[in-house]
Amino acid sequence: MPSTVPAERRxxxxxxxxxxxxxxxxxxYDWANSGMITVITTAVFPIYYVQVAGAGVPAAEAGVRYSIATTIGLAIIAVLAPILGTLADYIAIKKRMLATFMGIGVTATALMFLIQRGDLMLAxxxxxxxxxGVNGSFVFYESLLPHxxxxxxxxxxxxxxxxMGYIGGxxxxxxxxxxILKPGLFGLPSGEGLSSAQATLPTRLAFLSVAVWWVLFSIPLFRRVPEPPVTRESDERPGQSPVGVAFQRLGETFRALRGYRQAFLMLVAFLIYNDGIGTIIRMATIFGTELGIGRGMLIGTIMIVQFVGIPxxxxxxxxxxxxxxKRSIFIGLAAYVGISIYGYFITTAxxxxxxxxxxxxxxxxxxxxxxxxxxxxxxRHRSGEFFGFWGVFEKFAGIFGPLIFGLVLSLAGSSRTAIxxxxxxxxxxxxLLSRVDVEEGQRVARAEEAAVAGGVIVPG
Known part of the structure; x- marks a missing residue:
């Protein structure tokens, strides 16, 4: 059927x-979850965590606790990701697992509306x-890309x-x-003499809006993106439960990584440099708060970054x-080295x-x-398994960076040395990325796909 989309737009x-x-x-889905990344992880919640939930606690100590909370959440999903990714390949439940973890994330962000002054444990x-929730959903979302x-x-x-994520976020x-800055224009409490609950209402509504945004803009994925079929037949190992087979395949996949040396080396390189990227993203507002930059300026800066990121x-x-x-990634990494050095010297908004x-x-x-x-x-037929390991490496990057940042912050008393x-x-x-032979890695992956399509049994 001929396309109805104008040629220019096509x-x-x-x-x-x-x-x-x-x-x-x-x-x-990047647009959908972007609210979680920008509002909760990057811009609004870290400030609220330190200044409101952590009221009465020194800012540096609150920053350390924020780092610990980040580490715990990412460590849990790092353990679960490869198991669930393998299971999703075996019984074709990528979209269902995505929805499950999305539900956890949506519920948690909606409940952040309840966080009041001093509620550091709840926060x-x-x-x-x-x-x-959000990082678990990423494992299954990203595993759909090659399909x-x-x-x-x-x-x-x-x-x-x-x-799209930059635009949505x-x-x-x-x-x-x-x-948050002009609550009166939206019929929200404003002015002097507000109770703590009234003063924090605009920010708490922002957390609630993330949950609504996340659900609303996820609908196209669940309607339009098909569940990838299982390439290896489910009766391949008769008499075994899907969970048991998932654990077996997890071990097989890890051993099989030796046959995907370039992909594995890419994983290790990504683990290390994404550690730096994730730390800068997650700790930006903590650093800005330490510099004495106001809440409005901090949030406004993050918003500007979102729109700069689009083009x-x-x-x-x-x-x-x-x-x-590969070469394009090198450009980004070189820029990040300069960013880290420049960050050590900044003192003003x-x-x-x-x-x-x-x-x-x-x-x-x-x-x-x-x-x-x-x-x-x-x-492609093992995308869930491999992106499960991608998720592990990505999350461990998220673990080590904030952990090291928090350790250096606690020892030095300043974010500058950490940055x-x-x-x-x-x-x-x-x-390590410079050692990755991309062409060889692609050749090995396509060879296995051809073997599976031809009915050849491939080890692992």
Missing amino acids: GMLTALGLHRPELRAWAM SILFILANI VAREDEMDRVSTAAYA GLLLALNLAW FAFLFGTIAGRIGA TQFLILALFVGMVQGGTQALSRSLFASMIP LAIASFFLIGGY
Whole structure:
């Protein structure tokens, strides 16, 4: 049936990597969960955690507790991810598992509305659950990428999804910032003499809005993206439960990584340099608060970063089409080294804004191309298993970075030394990435796909 989309728009969508309905629906999940990333993980909740939930606790100590809560949530999902990813390959439940973890995250963020002054324990528990929810959903969301996009489309589709996330996150954060700074315009309590509950109501409503946003914009994925079929027959191991087979395949997949040396090396490189990226993202507002930058300025800066990230995410996709994903990632890592060094010296809100703008220019493109580069080096029929391990490495990156940041912060009493130390992650990770032979990794993955399609039994 001929397409009803005008030729000009089809050309633009093709250039962006969003030319088919299932590609757009998949990318919309980045838009959907972006509220969790911008409002809860990056901009609003960290400030609320330190200043309201952590009232009466020194800011540095509250920052350490925030780091610990982050570490716990990511450690839990790091253990679960490969098991559940393998299970999802075996019985085709990627979308169902995505929905389950999304439900955990949505519920936790909605319940953040209940956090009042001094509720540090409640804030920590809900933040842990929110991290489990969003990062667990990422495992299954990302494992769908090689099923919805062809190999030559993955870089563009992945970067387009990140750009969609920037747009969605930026719009919701702008709306939240408006009613937090000008609550009276929205009919919310304002002025002098407010109770603690009244004063915090706009921010707590922002947390509730994240849950609504997340659910609403996830609908296209569940409607348009099909559940990938199981390539290996379920009767392959008769008499065994799916969970038992999942554990067996998990061990097999880990051993089989020896046959995917380039993909495994990519995982290790990503573990290290994404440690630095994740730490900068998660600890930005903690650092800004320590510098004495006001809440409105902090949230506004993060919002600006979101919109700066939109064109640069698309730009990275275009650059990757010309020089390759690997070289494009190197550009991002080099920029991050400069960002880490510059961060050590900043003392003013203007300098913090400049730092944030540089982060916005390279953040989305670097992470998106890492995802698509890895996806190109794994066999599609084992995407759940391999992205389960991707999730483990990604989450352990999230564990070590904040943990080291919190340790250095507690020892030095300042975030400056911690930020400077992060540069080492980009240097080491970049070196390991330089050792990855992308063409060889892609050749091995396509060879296994061909063998499976031809009915050949492939070890592991």
